[in-house]
Amino acid sequence: MNEQARPVSDEPQMRRRVEMVVNGRPRSAEIETRLLLVHFLRETLGLTGTHVGCDTTSCGACTVRLQGTPIKSCTMFAVQADGLEVTTVEGLAQGGKLHPVQEGFKEEHGLQCGFCTPGMMLVSAALLEENPNPTEAEIRFAISGNICRCTGYQNIVKAVQWAAQKTQSGQAATTVA
Amino acid sequence: MAVVEEKVTTWLGRSVKRKEDDRFLQGRGNYIEDIKLPGMLYMAILRSPHAHARILSIDTAPAMQVPGVVAVVTGADLVAHKLAWMPTLSGDTQAVLATDKVRLQGQEVACVIAEDAYTAHDALGLIDVDYEPLPVVTNPQQALAEGAPLIRDDKEGKTDNRIYHWEAGDQAATERAFAQADRVVSIDMHYPRCHPSPLECCGCVADVNPASGMVTIYMTSQAPHVHRTVFALVTGLPEQNIQIISPDLGGGFGNKVPIYPGYVVATAASLLIGRPVKWIEDRTGNLISTGFARDFYMDGELALRQDGKMLGLRVNMLSDQGYAYADAQPSKFKAGLFHVVTGSYDIPAAHVVTDGAYTNKAPGGVAYRCSFRVTEASYFIERLVQKAAYELGLDPAELRRLNFIQPEQFPYTSATGFVYDSGDYERALDLALEKVGYRELRQEQAKLRQEGKGKLLGIGLASFTEVVGAGPGRQFDILGIRMFDSAELRVHPTGKAILKLGVKSQGQGHETTFAQIVSNELGIPPQDVIVQEGDTDNTPYGLGTYASRSTPTGGAATAVVARELREKAKRIAAHLLEAAAEDLEWELGRFFVRGTPDRGVTIQDVAFAAYTNLPEGMQAGLEGVHYYDPPNMTYPFGSYVVVVDIDAGTGQWKVRRVVAVDDCGVRINPMIVEGQIMGGLTEGLGMAAMELITFDEEGNCIGSNFMDYLLPTSMETPHFDLFETVTPSPHHPIGCKGVGESATVGSPAAYVNAVIDALAPYGITNIDMPVTSDKVWEALRSKGVG
Numbered sequence: 001m002n003e004q005a006r007p008v009s010d011e012p013q014m015r016r017r018v019e020m021v022v023n024g025r026p027r028s029a030e031i032e033t034r035l036l037l038v039h040f041l042r043e044t045l046g047l048t049g050t051h052v053g054c055d056t057t058s059c060g061a062c063t064v065r066l067q068g069t070p071i072k073s074c075t076m077f078a079v080q081a082d083g084l085e086v087t088t089v090e091g092l093a094q095g096g097k098l099h100p101v102q103e104g105f106k107e108e109h110g111l112q113c114g115f116c117t118p119g120m121m122l123v124s125a126a127l128l129e130e131n132p133n134p135t136e137a138e139i140r141f142a143i144s145g146n147i148c149r150c151t152g153y154q155n156i157v158k159a160v161q162w163a164a165q166k167t168q169s170g171q172a173a174t175t176v177a
Numbered sequence: 178m179a180v181v182e183e184k185v186t187t188w189l190g191r192s193v194k195r196k197e198d199d200r201f202l203q204g205r206g207n208y209i210e211d212i213k214l215p216g217m218l219y220m221a222i223l224r225s226p227h228a229h230a231r232i233l234s235i236d237t238a239p240a241m242q243v244p245g246v247v248a249v250v251t252g253a254d255l256v257a258h259k260l261a262w263m264p265t266l267s268g269d270t271q272a273v274l275a276t277d278k279v280r281l282q283g284q285e286v287a288c289v290i291a292e293d294a295y296t297a298h299d300a301l302g303l304i305d306v307d308y309e310p311l312p313v314v315t316n317p318q319q320a321l322a323e324g325a326p327l328i329r330d331d332k333e334g335k336t337d338n339r340i341y342h343w344e345a346g347d348q349a350a351t352e353r354a355f356a357q358a359d360r361v362v363s364i365d366m367h368y369p370r371c372h373p374s375p376l377e378c379c380g381c382v383a384d385v386n387p388a389s390g391m392v393t394i395y396m397t398s399q400a401p402h403v404h405r406t407v408f409a410l411v412t413g414l415p416e417q418n419i420q421i422i423s424p425d426l427g428g429g430f431g432n433k434v435p436i437y438p439g440y441v442v443a444t445a446a447s448l449l450i451g452r453p454v455k456w457i458e459d460r461t462g463n464l465i466s467t468g469f470a471r472d473f474y475m476d477g478e479l480a481l482r483q484d485g486k487m488l489g490l491r492v493n494m495l496s497d498q499g500y501a502y503a504d505a506q507p508s509k510f511k512a513g514l515f516h517v518v519t520g521s522y523d524i525p526a527a528h529v530v531t532d533g534a535y536t537n538k539a540p541g542g543v544a545y546r547c548s549f550r551v552t553e554a555s556y557f558i559e560r561l562v563q564k565a566a567y568e569l570g571l572d573p574a575e576l577r578r579l580n581f582i583q584p585e586q587f588p589y590t591s592a593t594g595f596v597y598d599s600g601d602y603e604r605a606l607d608l609a610l611e612k613v614g615y616r617e618l619r620q621e622q623a624k625l626r627q628e629g630k631g632k633l634l635g636i637g638l639a640s641f642t643e644v645v646g647a648g649p650g651r652q653f654d655i656l657g658i659r660m661f662d663s664a665e666l667r668v669h670p671t672g673k674a675i676l677k678l679g680v681k682s683q684g685q686g687h688e689t690t691f692a693q694i695v696s697n698e699l700g701i702p703p704q705d706v707i708v709q710e711g712d713t714d715n716t717p718y719g720l721g722t723y724a725s726r727s728t729p730t731g732g733a734a735t736a737v738v739a740r741e742l743r744e745k746a747k748r749i750a751a752h753l754l755e756a757a758a759e760d761l762e763w764e765l766g767r768f769f770v771r772g773t774p775d776r777g778v779t780i781q782d783v784a785f786a787a788y789t790n791l792p793e794g795m796q797a798g799l800e801g802v803h804y805y806d807p808p809n810m811t812y813p814f815g816s817y818v819v820v821v822d823i824d825a826g827t828g829q830w831k832v833r834r835v836v837a838v839d840d841c842g843v844r845i846n847p848m849i850v851e852g853q854i855m856g857g858l859t860e861g862l863g864m865a866a867m868e869l870i871t872f873d874e875e876g877n878c879i880g881s882n883f884m885d886y887l888l889p890t891s892m893e894t895p896h897f898d899l900f901e902t903v904t905p906s907p908h909h910p911i912g913c914k915g916v917g918e919s920a921t922v923g924s925p926a927a928y929v930n931a932v933i934d935a936l937a938p939y940g941i942t943n944i945d946m947p948v949t950s951d952k953v954w955e956a957l958r959s960k961g962v963g
Contacts, residue, residue, distance in 0.1 A: 013295075032295070048211040049204015051427065053376045054460045058883035061376055089204035102202040106194055109848050112856065113684025114201030115208065115376040115427030140891040147883070149376045149428050150684050152855035153891040 018082040022047070023091030033079050038062045040078035041088060049089035049118045053147070060146030063119030064088050070123045072145075089118030092125065100163040101125045110159030112150035119146050124160045133164055186765055188697035189911065192848035196703065197688040206425045209380040212395050214453040217382065218247055220443050221297035222462060223287040223304050225279035228315070228537040228876020229326070230308035232275060232286070239303040240289060245296035248450060249304065250288045250442055252276035260445055262331075263411045265503035266403075266435060266655055269340070270332070271540060273438045278311070280328055280500035281537050282876050283465035285438040290446050290454055313876040314338065317474065317497040317534035328500055328535040340502045340533035343511035346593045351528035354489025358480035362565040367945045368553050370472040370497070370538070370870040371863075372464055372880070373545040374888060375683070377427025379437055379467060380457040383444040387451040390418050396440055398423040398711075399433040399681055400721025403655055405713045407436055412444070423711035429683030430860070431544030434505050434723050435468050464886055465878045468504070469538075469870055470545030472497040473553045479524075479565050487565075487580045489526040490592070492518055492557060496533045501540035505723075506549060507653040507660065513549030514644050516593035520558035521602045521642040521814060522580040527592035537876045546860060546921040548645040548724035559639040559926035560933075560943070567937050572619075573930070574610060577640050578603055588907075595644055597812045598914075599904050605838045606640050608900055609816040613836040618820060626938060631963065633823040635830075637931025638816065641923035645915045646729025646811040655720060659806065662730035663717035666695065666738045667800035670788040672781030673705045679719010680731035681710045685917060686849040687727065691735050693845050694911065698739030699746075700766020700780045717802050725813070725915035728845070729906075734805035736910040741801045746783045749799075752792040753778050811906045811914035815839040817858075817927040823935050825963040828954025830932055832862070832895040837924070840902045842914035847901075850916050855897050857920025863889045864921070865928035867947050 013032040020027050022045060029044050041047045041064065052074055053061030062074040065087040092099040101124045104110065111117040120143060127134055127142040134142070139160045140153065148156060200206050237249040252274035255261040262270045275286050287304050291297035312326040319325060320338035329335050355361060381396035392414055398404050401421040409416035426433060439456045447454040458467075477492035494515060498504070506513050512531035519527050545552070562580075566573040581602040582589050589597040615636070622634045650659030663679040676695055680687065692706035710716060719731065743763070750768035751758040754776060761768045769777030778786075787799040820834040837854060844850045867887040870880040880886040905912025925946065932948050933941065939960040944952050957963040 034295070042210075047204070048208075049206075051208070051377070052210065053378075053427075054883045056460065056882050056884055059376060059888075093203060098202070105202055106198045109195065109852050111198060111201055112686070112852055113376070113426060113428040114197075114206050115684075117201050118204050121202070144890045144892045147376065147888050147890060149374065149430070149860070149888065150856045151852060152857075152859035152897065153894050154855050154897055155852060156891070 016079055018079055020081055021085045031078055035078045037076045037078045037081050038073040047088050047090050051115055060119045061116050063122050065122050070126050100166040104159035104162035108155050108158040108162050110156045116148045128164055188693045189845050192846055193689055193703050195686050195689045208425050208427055209397050210457050212382045214384055217453040217455050218290050219294040219297045220288050220290050220454050220456040221301050222285050223301045225284040225286050227279055227308050227310050228282040228313045229311040231278050233307040233309055236305040240300040243300040245292040246300045248290045265501055266505035267502045269502035271501040271503055273441045281539050282878050288442045314536045315872045315876050317495050320534040320536050338535040340498055341511040343531045345516035346528040348528045350526040351489045351491055354526040355480045358488050359483040360481045361478050362568050363478040364561045364564055365476040368471045368473045368556055369946055370469050371868040372469050372870050373430035373432040375428025375430055375432050378458040378463040381440045381443050382453055382455045383447040384453040385447040392419045395422045397426055397433045399429045399723055401711055401713050402718045404436055421713045423681050426683040430546045431723050432468050435541045461881045465881050466539050468541035468544035475557050479561050485569055485571055485576050485579045487522055487524045490524050492529045494531040497536050498533045499538040499540035500535055503540035504542040515550040515554045517551055517595055517644045518554035518558055519591050521640050523582045524592055546918045548918055551643050552922045555641045555922045556926045563930045564942055573638050598809055598906050600814050601904050602640055605840055605902050606816040609818045609836050609838040612900055613818040631825040633825055633935040635821045635931040635935030637819045637927045637934050639923050639927035640816045642812055642814040643922050644810045644812055645725035647724055647726055648807050650806045660720050661804050661806040662719040662734055663804045664734035664738045665717045665802040668784045670785050672784040674701050675707050677709045677716040678731045679717050680722040680727040690846050690849055694732055694735045695739050698736055725917040728913045729811045729915045730805055730807055732913055733910050734803045738801045738803035742799055749783045749786050750778050753786055808908045813841040813914040813919050815923055817923050819927040819931040821931040825957055828950040835895055836898045838900045839919055840904050841916035842906045843912035851899050853917050854920045858897050858924050859889050859894050860921045861924030865925045865946055869947050
């Protein structure tokens with residue numbers, strides 16, 4: 001019953017200024033200290049590609065990269081990310097070119113409703129930076145903190161493999177439509 | 178290098194990459210939570226902690242004091258506007274906000290509307306509700322027992338908790354069949370309560386303009402047109418002033434078919450306050466209060482001859498509906514299409530008795546990727562057939578083969594009155610067995626059994642037949658609205674087109690699949706066809722997407738309206754070519770004069786002429802609308818084989834292999850079809866192995882978040898091997914049958930049959946889902962194994 005479980009306080013909420021580099025761009029705002037990172041990204045910055053699916057760190061729809069590491073932004077306060085670098089799905093494409101992972105998801109039908117897709121792609125991109133040629137088991141392990149309700153994961157695995165191959169063969173990425 | 182352009186002769190069977198992907202891949206989708214309007218307020222719902230209690234008082238004054246709170250709404254406020262109760266899609270009633278009593282844990286009691294979401298949630302904790310707890314009913318047996326607490330005492334004249342008693346089939350004929358039987362095999366099972374849990378919860382933004390009286394409701398809706406009509410009936414607002422816009426949906430699986438209290442309160446609040454109101458459900462609210470699935474207690478018997486021929490089937494089914502009958506059932510079918518329970522088998526006589534009961538649990542069992550109770554029916558017969566095979570000493574594949582409806586028997590009328598359109602069941606089963614290496618697996622199984630080292634191998638089959646694609650409208654309706662669906666197609670002067678549909682995608686790829694249907698009929702390539710859905714002001718009336726009905730109904734409507742436009746295009750082409758229309762021939766995208774292939778015009782030429790150079794007396798434009806009422810349902814089928822390895826020492830089971838043969842008729846986009854099947858096979862595994870909503874004696878919901886309600890991750894989900902056979906539907910314009918739910922219907926029985934197949938030699942005949950390792954271990958231990 002988490003709707004009831006939220007603390008009630010008569011005190012005015014504390015506010016603080018935070019500064020972050022989000023998708024390569026310095027951003028700053030004065031916010032309530034209790035503001036979750038996902039709400040900072042979605043509401044304060046208007047980056048709505050990051051989604052909320054479960055509120056309990058279980059589903060991974062809210063995954064973003066903090067200093068390069070995938071984290072679940074629904075269970076982190078924005079003030080905890082003060083001074084750090086954040087990458088969201090909006091920051092995946094670079095210089096007008098889709099990230100190979102984005103291309104892979106389209107080529108291999110790695111998404112259906114698209115709700116888990118941003119988190120899945122960010123985790124996959126982080127995996128490929130660490131391990132450019134992962135096995136199926138390594139891919140499945142890497143995405144195991146992210147739930148997809150539509151695809152059954154098989155095509156997500158293929159999408160990551162597609163991206164790995166594409167990155168390794170060093171072909172030019174497709175221009176963003 | 179010369180590029181040879183392939184001449185396209187059909188757009189069916191082509192895995193066109195999805196048109197909708199680009200926005201989702203770049204975080205540019207437009208889901209309900211992404212919608213923000215000027216002056217928008219936020220709503221949060223206070224839910225009941227009790228499963229059954231009388232409300233003695235509600236004090237909202239402290240909540241109203243919180244800075245930023247604009248209003249607190251209770252049931253009493255709604256009574257004044259006659260909005261405290263609303264109709265369900267099955268014609269029952271459901272509370273919007275509780276007035277007299279709460280009847281499930283999680284029921285909506287009050288709503289706070291505030292300047293921001295955090296403030297709204299803060300204020301919930303300051304609402305003081307005084308409850309007097311009442312005795313709780315948590316299962317239907319208890320509900321129907323003598324002296325059970327009356328749950329719906331709000332309904333005048335209601336004296337018990339029974340919702341319906343409904344029978345199908347022929348009782349006398351079935352009794353005769355059983356009298357002639359050599360063997361009677363029985364089974365008794367519970368298909369437990371589970372939940373569709375789309376990754377996106379429900380929500381809405383209600384925007385009532387006090388000046389114009391226009392009501393715009395952005396909401397997570399699989400059936401926006403029906404919802405508009407219900408909103409008009411509930412609120413008394415004129416229907417032309419109501420616009421429902423269902424944006425991108427983050428999954429649905431049936432969960433977004435019903436109308437939930439949150440939508441109604443947000444709309445009422447916007448009406449009263451005069452500002453837009455947003456409500457976004459949290460996961461706990463979604464799991465404990467919205468459309469669940471299943472919760473069927475099923476027992477029954479199969480009458481057989483000694484040689485394995487099935488003679489008759491008897492089924493008793495008791496369903497736990499929660500506190501309201503709210504599962505969007507076609508009005509003539511109280512237990513949905515459960516009576517398709519004879520499945521793929523030629524069973525001459527059947528009798529189905531069904532009862533529904535109120536309990537202190539969430540209402541709305543429409544949900545979870547199931548065409549009106551077909552999932553439960555398929556699970557029942559496929560489990561029972563396996564048990565019968567063991568009792569007769571036959572291989573489960575052989576017993577199925579012996580009783581399949583044969584290809585020459587179609588159209589086949591089942592003992593409960595369904596007219597199956599087409600099928601070739603043995604071909605699908607044979608293919609599945611060949612691909613999985615059935616004989617070798619049985620040999621391996623025998624060897625492992627002989628070795629007796631605690632390694633068990635199970636092979637489970639399911640040869641399911643579904644009934645999907647409702648209408649026909651003469652038989653099927655929701656609240657009296659016939660179950661047709663619609664398509665409106667406009668071809669612009671430059672030869673590009675827009676297709677508007679009454680159905681609504683939740684991730685199924687309609688923007689691509691339905692564009693391909695237009696392409697296939699008119700030769701306009703898919704990239705030139707935009708598909709719009711979800712906005713009731715901008716699309717023709719339709720019943721929406723669920724029950725695998727979009728391609729059978731909306732897809733058929735698209736093909737028919739495109740053909741109608743082609744007829745008009747032909748007359749324009751004749752005018753342009755100065756030939757008689759009868760002398761024209763059509764190749765995809767082009768008319769030409771018979772015998773003179775060079776003398777022709779493209780569909781794009783014709784489209785331009787439709788606005789610039791028309792035959793005398795012809796109306797301008799190239800557009801039309803078609804409302805398609807299907808002549809029959811469609812009957813997709815398939816055979817699945819699941820292979821599991823079980824460690825008898827721990828009860829742990831692991832899927833080694835899944836081979837799925839699906840026959841959904843003609844496949845428009847095979848890539849999308851296979852995506853649907855793999856998703857369904859995964860949800861089927863979820864139901865079979867881990868997904869469960871259960872309750873303690875006080876009616877506390879266990880399974881109210883994703884730490885307790887377990888969904889399959891990439892680790893449990895196996896690799897799937899998919900194959901197809903193609904038996905077109907004879908009555909669908911392009912031979913399609915629908916596929917969205919095949920795998921959730923067919924696969925749970927295959928998974929459970931595989932586990933039971935491994936345990937059967939020890940006398941274990943059933944384990945209710947979810948078949949967790951501890952249940953397997955307990956079952957083995959009770960037989961002295963492991």
